[in-house]
Each structure stands twice: as structure tokens, then as C-alpha cells.
Amino acid sequence: MNLTPDEIQSLYETYGASLYDGEAVTQLEHALQAASQAESEGAPDTLIAAALLHDLGHILEARNQDRDNAFPAADHRHQLAVVPFLQRDFPDAMIEPIKLHVDAKRCLCALDASYFSTLSPASVHSLELQGGIFSETQVAEFEQRPHAQAALRLRRWDDLAKVPHRSTPDLAHFMRYVHQVYQPTLAATTK
Numbered sequence: 218m219n220l221t222p223d224e225i226q227s228l229y230e231t232y233g234a235s236l237y238d239g240e241a242v243t244q245l246e247h248a249l250q251a252a253s254q255a256e257s258e259g260a261p262d263t264l265i266a267a268a269l270l271h272d273l274g275h276i277l278e279a280r281n282q283d284r285d286n287a288f289p290a291a292d293h294r295h296q297l298a299v300v301p302f303l304q305r306d307f308p309d310a311m312i313e314p315i316k317l318h319v320d321a322k323r324c325l326c327a328l329d330a331s332y333f334s335t336l337s338p339a340s341v342h343s344l345e346l347q348g349g350i351f352s353e354t355q356v357a358e359f360e361q362r363p364h365a366q367a368a369l370r371l372r373r374w375d376d377l378a379k380v381p382h383r384s385t386p387d388l389a390h391f392m393r394y395v396h397q398v399y400q401p402t403l404a405a406t407t408k
Contacts, residue, residue: 218302219302219303219305219306220302221304221306221399221401222395222396222399225342225392225395226388226392226395228273228276228277229244229245229248229276229388230277230388232244233245233248233276233388235248235276237275237323237338237379238339239337239338239342239345240337240339240379241379241381242274242378242379242380242381244272244276244408245388246267246377246378246383247272247375247378247379247384248269248270248271248272248273248391249269249378249385249387249388249391250374250376250377250378250379250380250383250385251268251271251343251371251374251375251377252266252268252376252391252394253270253374253385253386253391254268254374254377254378254383255267255370255371255374256375256386256391258374260370261310262394262398263308263310263311263398264310264311264314264370264371265392265394266307266311266391266394266395266397266398267310267311267312267314267315267367267371268374268375269369269392269394269395270299270303270311270315270395271314271315271318271371271375272295272375273295273298273299273302273303273315274295274296274297274298274299275295277295277299277302277310278295278298279300289301293357294403296315296316296317296318296319299315299318300312300315300316303315304402306399306400307398307399307400308398308400309363309364309376310364310367310398311391311398313362313363313364313367313368313380314364314367314368314370314371315371316368317359317362317364317365317368317371317373318368318371318372319347320351320359320368321365321368321369321371321372322336322340322344322347322354322357322372322375322376323348323349323350323351323355323359323374324351324355324359324360324365325356325369325372326344326350326351326395327350327351327352327353327356328356333350335376336376336384336405337376337379340376353362362363387390
């Protein structure tokens with residue numbers, strides 16, 4: 218059930234050409250653009266890897282079914298669907314921002330009045346499916362979570378990673394970060 222870096226790369230190579238829900242980029246282009254944003258800001262390896270893998274749940278879903286790439290009618294909780302495939306062999310500093318990146322969008326909408334206007338139509342649609350804008354209480358709870366600040370950074374890169382034909386380094390370039398944070402014995406030693 219756990220994915221190795223080589224299996225993750227194979228998933229992107231096989232299913233990454235599918236369109237990213239309601240956007241003008243593919244799943245792979247979106248992942249590469251997010252990782253490129255993280256790398257350009259000097260993020261730690263774990264956060265660059267998280268930026269690359271943050272929507273891996275969508276890739277797993279594409280592998281398991283033929284899904285219409287138009288605006289989905291339900292939230293598939295992609296941010297959580299991938300966790301069982303990563304949690305044994307990757308550090309929390311990579312996994313937690315992935316788990317929190319949807320809530321980070323909900324939080325940013327509550328914290329920054331101008332943020333909502335930057336969302337793509339597909340992201341506005343998914344926001345409603347994901348529970349809408351956080352209340353003040355939800356914002357306070359979110360901000361107390363470990364890795365919340367990293368998730369907010371990841372969310373901003375996610376939003377910027379939807380530009381058709383943007384040039385980025387290739388998948389192999391960013392997979393090196395995934396390899397660097399991969400710890401196949403992590404479960405036996407720390408969890």
C-alpha cells in the first residue's frame with residue numbers, strides 16, 4: 218500500500234497528462250509548477266516534495282477510475298486519500314502540508330479579503346464543496362496545527378501553478394527531493 222518514489226514517478230508518467238479539474242493545465246504541469254514555485258522560494262526539501270505531491274490523490278483517483286475532468290460534483294478529499302500511501306515512509310513535514318492544503322485555502326479566504334478574488338473558477342467551485350470559508354474559530358484552530366504555516370505557503374504555490382505552457386524543470390528534477398525525504402524505515406523508528 219505504501220508508494221516508493223519510483224512508483225510515484227511512474228504514476229505521474231502514466232496519469233499526469235490528465236487535465237487538472239477545471240483548469241487549463243495537466244496534473245503533471247500543475248505539480249511541476251507548484252514544486253518550481255517552492256524551489257524558487259528556497260523552501261526546505263520536505264516542502265518542495267509536498268508541493269510536487271500535494272495533488273497526488275487526484276492521480277490515484279485517475280488511476281482507479283475514468284473520471285470526467287470537468288468541475289466535480291463532490292469533494293473527493295484528495296488531500297487525505299493519498300496519506301495512507303505516504304505516511305509510513307515519508308516525514309510529517311512533507312505529509313502534513315499536503316493534508317492541510319485544502320483547509321489552508323479555506324483559511325486564506327477568511328484571513329485575506331483579496332485572496333478569494335485570485336482563485337480560479339474551478340478553485341471557487343471546489344471551495345464550496347470543501348466546506349466554504351473558515352469561521353474565525355476555524356481559523357484559530359487551523360493556525361494552531363503543526364505545519365499550518367507550511368500549508369499556507371503550499372496553498373499559495375498551488376494557486377499559482379495553473380498557467381498553461383509555463384516552463385519548469387522536469388519531473389526527474391523534482392523527484393530528487395522526494396528521494397531525499399523518503400525514509401523507508403521511518404515507521405519502524407519514529408511512528
